[in-house]
Amino acid sequence: MKEEKCLKILKELALLGAIEKEIAVTSHQLSELINSSQQSASRYLIEMERAGYLERKLGVKKQRVKITEKGRKVLEKEYFDYKKIFSKKKEMVLKGVVTSGLGEGKYYTCINGYVRQFVEKLGFRPAPGTLNVRILNEYTDRFRELENIEGIEIRGFSTEDRSFGGAKCFFVKIKGLDAAAIIPSRSHHSDILEIIAPYKLREKLNLKDGDTIEIKVILRKGKYEK
Structure with a gap:
């Protein structure tokens, strides 16, 4: 799984609140957010869970996901990299x-x-x-x-x-x-x-x-x- 795709998914889930709490999401919802097929979106979530970026709990129609500390650090690094680009603080x-x-x-x-x-x-x-x-x-x-x-x-x-x-x-x-x-x-x-x-x-x-x-x-x- 490419790093940019992982970052995109973490960002979209974080915008839905998955840093602070578990959120309910379907593969179809995620596929629309990241512009991919539903099958690919489902595979991405499985891969990210295995890599330690997400926690998942499977339900009948939806799954509940939460970003782990490892996933949070990926987002934080991206955020601070952009701050370094646009900030001139000494x-x-x-x-x-x-x-x-x-x-x-x-x-x-x-x-x-x-x-x-x-x-x-x-x-x-x-x-x-x-x-x-x-x-x-x-x-x-x-x-x-x-x-x-x-x-x-x-x-x-x-x-x-x-x-x-x-x-x-x-x-x-x-x-x-x-x-x-x-x-x-x-x-x-x-x-x-x-x-x-x-x-x-x-x-x-x-x-x-x-x-x-x-x-x-x-x-x-x-x-x-x-």
């Missing part, structure tokens, strides 16, 4: 609440395979740990957009014991201080943004859990211009 503002992490920060800031790349690509050696910020609900869409924007690549690597995943970084400013946000290459969405800096941001900015902060994200790859 920065993005996020707001969130400072929160305690689960120790993931040391994972990035104390392992040589990551630290070497931070020094080379970001221009600084990060202080141990990350500042963890839970993004406010009203900024969630922007955060998801950021997940789909190309950043500064931090490559994954392997040691004798295990493999370490990749990530991407964006330069940020918080209350006038330079830092960098890390977005891991992972399959699920998170509302936590992890931030590294050459100094401990909590101490430098006198931050505590529950404080709301504004984060200015620089949407380009070059080193931060002061």
Whole structure:
């Protein structure tokens, strides 16, 4: 099944509400929406279910379908690609609440395979740990957009014991201080943004859990211009 046909079907089903809930649809209805035969439309739905883009429940006359998280990500990528084409934004503002992490920060800031790349690509050696910020609900869409924007690549690597995943970084400013946000290459969405800096941001900015902060994200790859 061609990628453009899959995207077309996902788009039409999403317009009918299949992202938020199950919808009832017949193969005939879908065939009219995508300008194909009823037999082809039925086959497309079966193939997309097998590929993990849709969930289907068969009924007597109609079937109920819902777009999965995998299918949603396909639509999101297409949406953000068009935003990149038509948008000239150079920065993005996020707001969130400072929160305690689960120790993931040391994972990035104390392992040589990551630290070497931070020094080379970001221009600084990060202080141990990350500042963890839970993004406010009203900024969630922007955060998801950021997940789909190309950043500064931090490559994954392997040691004798295990493999370490990749990530991407964006330069940020918080209350006038330079830092960098890390977005891991992972399959699920998170509302936590992890931030590294050459100094401990909590101490430098006198931050505590529950404080709301504004984060200015620089949407380009070059080193931060002061």
